Amino acid sequence: MMNADQPKMNRPAAIRFSTFFSCLLLASCSSITMPSFLRSPASEAVVYALGPREGYTSPLNGSLKPACPALVFDNADFQLTAAHQQALHSLAQEMSTNKKARLLIAGYTRPNLPPDHARSLSERRALAVRQRLIELGLEAANVQTVGFGNDFSPSGPSSDVVVIYRQN
Amino acid sequence: MNARALLLLLSLFVCHGSRAEAGVMDRLRGLLSFGPGRGKTEEQKKIMPRIRVGGFSGGTGTSAQQTLQKELIDSREFFVAGADEKADFTVEGTSIGGRVTGKLRDAKGKELFQRSYAAPGLDENLKALTDDVIYTITGRPGLATSRIVFVSDVTGKRQIYICDAEGGELHQVTHDKHAAVAPSLSPDSSMIAFTSYRSGFPIIRLLDLNVGWERGVTDTPGSSFGSAFSPDGTHLAAVMSFIGNPEIFVSDLNTNTAACVSDSVGAPSSPSWHPDGRQLVFSSDDGDGPKLYVVEVPQKEGQSSRLFRWRTGYHFCTDPEWSPDGRHIAFTTRTSGEWTVAIKPYPNGGVHVVQGGGAEHPSWSPNGHFITYVQHGELFVHDLRSGNRRSILRGHGHITEPRWMR
Numbered sequence: 001m002m003n004a005d006q007p008k009m010n011r012p013a014a015i016r017f018s019t020f021f022s023c024l025l026l027a028s029c030s031s032i033t034m035p036s037f038l039r040s041p042a043s044e045a046v047v048y049a050l051g052p053r054e055g056y057t058s059p060l061n062g063s064l065k066p067a068c069p070a071l072v073f074d075n076a077d078f079q080l081t082a083a084h085q086q087a088l089h090s091l092a093q094e095m096s097t098n099k100k101a102r103l104l105i106a107g108y109t110r111p112n113l114p115p116d117h118a119r120s121l122s123e124r125r126a127l128a129v130r131q132r133l134i135e136l137g138l139e140a141a142n143v144q145t146v147g148f149g150n151d152f153s154p155s156g157p158s159s160d161v162v163v164i165y166r167q168n
Numbered sequence: 169m170n171a172r173a174l175l176l177l178l179s180l181f182v183c184h185g186s187r188a189e190a191g192v193m194d195r196l197r198g199l200l201s202f203g204p205g206r207g208k209t210e211e212q213k214k215i216m217p218r219i220r221v222g223g224f225s226g227g228t229g230t231s232a233q234q235t236l237q238k239e240l241i242d243s244r245e246f247f248v249a250g251a252d253e254k255a256d257f258t259v260e261g262t263s264i265g266g267r268v269t270g271k272l273r274d275a276k277g278k279e280l281f282q283r284s285y286a287a288p289g290l291d292e293n294l295k296a297l298t299d300d301v302i303y304t305i306t307g308r309p310g311l312a313t314s315r316i317v318f319v320s321d322v323t324g325k326r327q328i329y330i331c332d333a334e335g336g337e338l339h340q341v342t343h344d345k346h347a348a349v350a351p352s353l354s355p356d357s358s359m360i361a362f363t364s365y366r367s368g369f370p371i372i373r374l375l376d377l378n379v380g381w382e383r384g385v386t387d388t389p390g391s392s393f394g395s396a397f398s399p400d401g402t403h404l405a406a407v408m409s410f411i412g413n414p415e416i417f418v419s420d421l422n423t424n425t426a427a428c429v430s431d432s433v434g435a436p437s438s439p440s441w442h443p444d445g446r447q448l449v450f451s452s453d454d455g456d457g458p459k460l461y462v463v464e465v466p467q468k469e470g471q472s473s474r475l476f477r478w479r480t481g482y483h484f485c486t487d488p489e490w491s492p493d494g495r496h497i498a499f500t501t502r503t504s505g506e507w508t509v510a511i512k513p514y515p516n517g518g519v520h521v522v523q524g525g526g527a528e529h530p531s532w533s534p535n536g537h538f539i540t541y542v543q544h545g546e547l548f549v550h551d552l553r554s555g556n557r558r559s560i561l562r563g564h565g566h567i568t569e570p571r572w573m574r
Contacts, residue, residue, distance in 0.1 A: 047412035050389035058368025060346050076457055078435065114486040114500055114507075114528060115319075115568055116350060116394045116407075117451060117458055119363075119370065120435035123391040123409050124453075131412070145409065146369055147391040151326060151347045 048134050051141035056104055056167055058146065059156075064165035067091055067103060071129065073160040078125045080132055088129065091164065092136035102142040102167040105129050109160050111153040123147025125162050217305055219246040220253065222260030224268075228290055232263035235291060236270075239298040244537075244553070245306055259301055268293040272301055280304050295332075302535075309534040314573045316531075316540055317341070317351040317360060318547060322565025328362055330377075333533070333549065333572075335560030341375065353573045354397045361385065361395040361404055372406055374421075385419060394438050398445050405429075405439035405448055416450055418465055429463050431475060436461075440489045440497075449478065449497055451486045460485045460499060480512055481519055487529045490514070491536050498522070498530035498539055509541045511552075522550055523557065531572045540570045 057064060068091045071084050080088070095101055107122030126145035134140045148156060157163060219240060224233040236259065241248050249255040257280075261270040266289060271282040281304055285293035299310030311333045319326050323340075326347040331338040342348035346365035353360055357377070364373045364384075372385040372392045386392040390409030397404060404419045408426075416430035416439050430436050434454035441448055446465055451458040460480060464473040482501040489498050491511075498511045503521065507528040512519045522530070527543040540549050545566035550557040561567060 049412045050410050053369065053389040056369075058365075060365060061368040076453060077455065078453075079455060114438075116437040117435070117453065117486045119350075119391060119393045120407055120414050120437040121453060123414050124435040127390075127409060127412060127414070145390050147393075147409070147414075148370075149393075151349055151365070151370075 048131065048140040050144060053144055056102065056144050059104070059106060059163075059165055060152070064104070064167070067095075067164045067166045070157070070161040070163045071125075073125055073162070075160070076121065078121060078128050080128055084129070085132070088132050088136060092133055092138060095133075095138055099139065100142070103133070103138070103144070104165045104167055105133075105143065105145045106163050106165060107145070107147045107149075107161075108152075108157040108163070109150050111150045111158055113150060115149055115151065118149030119147050119151070120149075121147075122149045122162075125160075129162050129164065216245065216247045217257060218249045218253070218255045219257045219259065219301070219305070220249040220251070220255035222258050224261050224263050226262040226264035228263040228266055232261075232268055232290060232294060235294045236297065239294055239312055240301070243298060243302055243310060243312070244551075245302050245308075245310070257301075257305060259297075261297075263290065263293075266290040266293065268297055270297040270300070272304060306535075308536075311533055311535060311538070314534050315353060315357055316547070316570055316572050317353050318542070318561075318570040319349050319351065319568045320565040326568075328360065329564075330360075331547075331561060333538075333560070335547065338561070338564070341377070350393050350395065350569055352395050352397055352571055355399060355401045355573070357573045359397075359401075361397060361406075363393040363395070372404070385421075390414075396439050396441055396448075398441050399443050400445055403445075405441065405450075407436055407439070416448065416463070418448075427466065427469075429465055429473060429475075430461075438487050442490050443492055443494045449488045449490060451488060451499075457484045458486050459483075460488050460497070478515070480510070482510070489531055491532050492534060493536055498532060500528040500530065509539070509550075511539075522552070523548070529569055531570050533572050540572050542567050542570055 068087055071087060105126040107126035109118040109122050123145060126147055130143045130145050133143055221233055221237045237248060240246055256275050258273050259270055261268060268285045272280040274280060283300060285296050287293050295312035298312040302310035314333050315330050317328060317330050320329050326349050328341040328348050328351045329338060330341050341360060344364055344366050348362055348364050350363040351360050360375045360377060361372060363370050370391045370393050371387050372395050373382055374385055375382045385404060386408060388408055388410035392406055392408045395404050395406040402422055404421060406417055407414050408417045413432060414436055415428045415432055416436050417426045417428050419426040432452050434452050436450050436452040439448045439450040447462055448465055449460055449462050452461050460478045461475060462478045463475040466473045484502045485499050487500040495513060496511050497514050501508050501510050503524050506524055507526050508524040509522045509527040509530045510519050511522055527541045530539045530541045532539050537553055538549050538551055546559050547561035547567045547570055548557050549560050
C-alpha cells in the first residue's frame with residue numbers, strides 16, 4: 001500500500017490575475033497552464049503574483065541601502081514573528097509617504113543547509129515578507145523578491161535573514 | 169456513545185495508526201534488511217559474463233589491449249578471462265595512432281558489433297568501446313564515458329564543473345560574473361541546465377556543451393532554480409516563484425510552454441523525474457522541515473494529477489533522486505545531527521543509510537550500481553553492491569550539488 005496522504009492544499013481566495021498575468025514572463029514560453037489553485041474557487045488568502053522585474057537592481061550588481069534592519073528567522077521557519085510584524089509595520093508607515101518607492105526583498109540562509117532547499121526557503125521567507133507588506137498597503141507591483149539561499153556565503157549574508165533593499 | 173460514533177472513532181484510530189506507524193515500520197524493516205543492499209547479495213550470486221580481450225593489431229594495439237582489459241575489470245560487469253580461459257564473449261580489434269576499431273563476438277563466434285572510434289585520444293576511444301561492450305552484453309549503460317557535473321567554489325565564486333566517473337577529465341563549464349549553481353545534465357550529456365546569477369537574479373539557463381551556445385529558459389520575476397531534465401530530454405522541471413509562491417513547474421522545451429504541477433504552501437525544491445517521465449519526486453518544507461512528495465505529471469492539458477506525501481520515516485529530507493530503474497529514491501536526510509545519504513525503495517520498503525557523517529546530495533550512476541555524493545566538500549562515488557566508496561575529487565574547493573548523467 002502506498003504510504004501516502006493528502007497534500008496540504010493552498011487555496012488562495014483571489015488572485016489579482018488580470019493585473020499580473022502580463023508580468024509572468026517565461027522568456028521563451030508562449031503559454032502557461034494555470035496551476036490548480038488559480039483555477040479553483042476562492043477561499044482563504046490572497047497571493048499576489050510578482051510584477052515585472054525590469055528596472056530592479058540586484059544587490060549583486062550594486063550597493064543597495066537596506067530599508068530597515070535585517071529580519072532574522074529562526075532555524076527553518078518562514079512564519080513571520082511579532083518582531084517581524086512590528087518592523088514591517090514601521091516600514092509600511094514610512095513607505096506610505098512615497099507610494100512609488102520600490103523594494104527588493106532578498107532572502108538568505110545559513111551555509112549549512114542543502115543548497116536547493118536553502119534557495120526555496122529563502123525565497124519563501126522573502127515572499128512572506130512581501131505578502132505582509134502588501135497587506136499593509138504597499139503596491140504589489142513595487143515589491144520584488146529574490147532568494148539567494150546560501151549561494152553567496154560567506155561573502156554575502158551568511159545567516160537566516162531577509163534583507164529589504166530600497167531601489168533607486 | 170452510539171455504534172456509529174464508535175465505528176468512526178475506530179476508523180480514525182486505524183487511519184491515524186497506520187500513518188504514524190509507517191515511519192516506524194520502515195525503520196524496523198531497515199534494521200532487518202538493507203534496502204538495495206539486500207539485492208546486492210542476490211545480484212552477486214548471479215554469474216557474471218566472462219569476457220576475453222583478444223588481440224589488437226596496429227601500432228597502439230598492445231596499449232589498447234591492456235587499457236581495455238583494465239576498463240572492463242574496473243567496470244565490475246564481467247569476469248575478464250585470460251587468454252587460455254573459456255569466455256562467453258571476446259572483444260578484439262585494431263588500434264592505429266590512437267584510433268580504435270573494436271569487434272565483439274559471442275562464444276559461438278557470432279559478431280555482435282564492429283565499430284570504429286576516432287576521438288583524439290586512445291583512452292577516450294577505449295572508454296567508448298568499453299561502454300558499448302557493456303551495453304551490448306548487459307543492456308545497461310556503462311560508466312566509462314559518463315560524466316558528473318557539480319558546483320565548486322575553487323575560484324572564489326561558485327561555478328559549474330564536469331568530470332568523468334573517476335574524477336578525471338575535469339573541466340570548468342561556466343565562467344559567470346556571479347555564481348552558477350544547481351546543474352543538471354541532459355540525458356545525452358549534450359546540455360546542462362543550471363541556475364545563473366549572471367543578471368543578478370537567479371534564472372535557469374541552458375548550455376549546449378557541444379557547440380557552446382547558451383540561452384535562458386526562464387526570466388521570470390522571483391527566483392528560478394532546481395532544474396531537472398525529463399528522461400527523454402524534452403521537458404525541464406524546476407522551481408519558480410513568479411506566481412507569488414514557489415512552485416514546481418514543468419517546461420516543455422519544444423513548445424515553450426510551462427505548467428505548474430505542485431500545490432505548495434511552503435518551500436518546494438529539487439524535483440527529480442521517475443524514469444517513465446510521468447512522476448516527479450520533490451522536497452517541500454511546509455514549516456516543519458522538508459519532506460518528500462510525489463506528483464503525477466499531467467500528460468495532457470487539463471488532466472488532473474495526484475500529489476501525495478511519500479513517507480520516509482525521517483523528518484528532514486531533501487535532494488531526492490529516482491534510481492534509473494525507478495525502484496528506489498536516494499535522498500539527503502539528517503541522522504545524529506549530520507547530513508546522511510539514504511536510499512528507500514519506491515513505493516515501500518526499508519530505508520538503507522548509505523553514508524552518514526555529512527554526506528549529502530546523492531545522484532545515481534546511469535547503471536544504478538553507484539551513487540555519487542559530497543561529504544564536507546569532497547566528491548565520492550559509492551558502490552552500492554559492495555558498500556565500498558572512494559573519493560574521486562578532493563582539494564578542488566568546496567564541492568556541492570553533484571549530478572551524474574542520467
